[in-house]
Amino acid sequence: MSMWIVAALMIVGAFFIFIASLGLVRMPDLFLRMSATSKAATLGAGLMLTATIIYFQDFAITIRVLSIITFITLTIPVAAHMIARAAYFDGVPLWEKTEIDELRGHYYLPTHELESEPDSPIGHDQVQREEADDFI
Amino acid sequence: MTDIFWGSVLSLLSLSLILAFVRLVRGPSLPDRVLALDIAITMAMGIIAVYAVQNNQPVFLDVALILALLSFLGTVAFAYYIERRV
Numbered sequence: 001m002s003m004w005i006v007a008a009l010m011i012v013g014a015f016f017i018f019i020a021s022l023g024l025v026r027m028p029d030l031f032l033r034m035s036a037t038s039k040a041a042t043l044g045a046g047l048m049l050t051a052t053i054i055y056f057q058d059f060a061i062t063i064r065v066l067s068i069i070t071f072i073t074l075t076i077p078v079a080a081h082m083i084a085r086a087a088y089f090d091g092v093p094l095w096e097k098t099e100i101d102e103l104r105g106h107y108y109l110p111t112h113e114l115e116s117e118p119d120s121p122i123g124h125d126q127v128q129r130e131e132a133d134d135f136i
Numbered sequence: 137m138t139d140i141f142w143g144s145v146l147s148l149l150s151l152s153l154i155l156a157f158v159r160l161v162r163g164p165s166l167p168d169r170v171l172a173l174d175i176a177i178t179m180a181m182g183i184i185a186v187y188a189v190q191n192n193q194p195v196f197l198d199v200a201l202i203l204a205l206l207s208f209l210g211t212v213a214f215a216y217y218i219e220r221r222v
Contacts, residue, residue, distance in 0.1 A: 006189065007141060010145050010185075010186065010189070011141075011144070011145055011148075013182060013185075014145045014148040014149050014152075014182065014186075015148065017148070017149060017152050017178070017179055017182050018148045018149075018151060018152045020152070020175060020178075021151070021152035021153075021155035021156050021175065021179070022155065024155060024156055024159045024171070024172060024175055025155045025158055025159055030165060030167055030168055030171070033159075033168070033171060034171055037171065037175045041175050041178040041179070042178070044178075044182060045178050045179075045181050045182050045185075048181075048182045048185040048186070049181070049185050049197075049200070051185065051189065052185050052188055052189055052194075052197060055189045056194050058194070061194045061197065064194075064197055064198070064201065065197060067201070068181075068197070068200055068201050068204055071201070071204050071205070071208075072178070072181075072204050075204070075207075075208040076174075076178070076208075078208075079174060079207075079208055079211040079212060079215070080171075080174075082211065082212055082215035082216075083167050083170055083171055083174075083211060083214070083215050083218075084167075085215070085219065086167060086214075086215040086216075086218035086219040087165065087167035087218065089218075089219050090165070090166070090167065090218055090219075090221070092165050092167060112219065
């Protein structure tokens with residue numbers, strides 16, 4: 001019985017990892033690639049590690065694998081966010097069909113801080129005209 | 137039967153690794169390549185889980201733990217480098 005659960009979790013996890021790699025190749029933009037891969041790969045690796053928990057059924061191994069799963073669910077989104085932030089500073093182009101870029105004109109370049117003043121109009125054209133060289 | 141099953145799981149994971157390396161070679165910018173390496177390490181953790189179950193060796197799971205730690209450190213270091221480079 002538990003062999004079937006292990007097999008099902010393994011094949012579903014491998015399938016989700018395959019979907020993540022498809023998104024990594026087919027998506028048109030770094031940020032879309034990142035949103036496709038980080039979620040699906042986390043789910044796939046978590047399912048495959050859960051299969052090892054059910055297969056071994058040992059307390060020490062369960063604790064070890066649960067710590068791995070907790071660690072990857074905590075770190076993969078943080079790592080993806082750090083890469084996306086660095087890529088936005090680096091000027092990686094968005095997809096040409098992107099409708100709206102709400103971050104535009106809000107990063108103050110000398111200190112790499114996110115500025116959002118609610119009293120000033122958000123329209124990035126104005127910010128661009130005033131301090132075009134300081135904001136990215 | 138079990139050989140066919142493990143073969144299909146490992147072939148799915150290997151195909152995913154090949155696609156990740158396609159993005160690693162083609163990637164137009166440096167963050168694409170960093171992302172491809174990060175995802176490749178996650179796929180390697182899946183392969184390690186398959187080998188641990190297939191060979192009945194739970195020792196391999198320690199490798200997965202160390203890989204998770206190292207991939208996070210490497211990604212953060214790369215992101216820091218990319219951000220300071222601007």
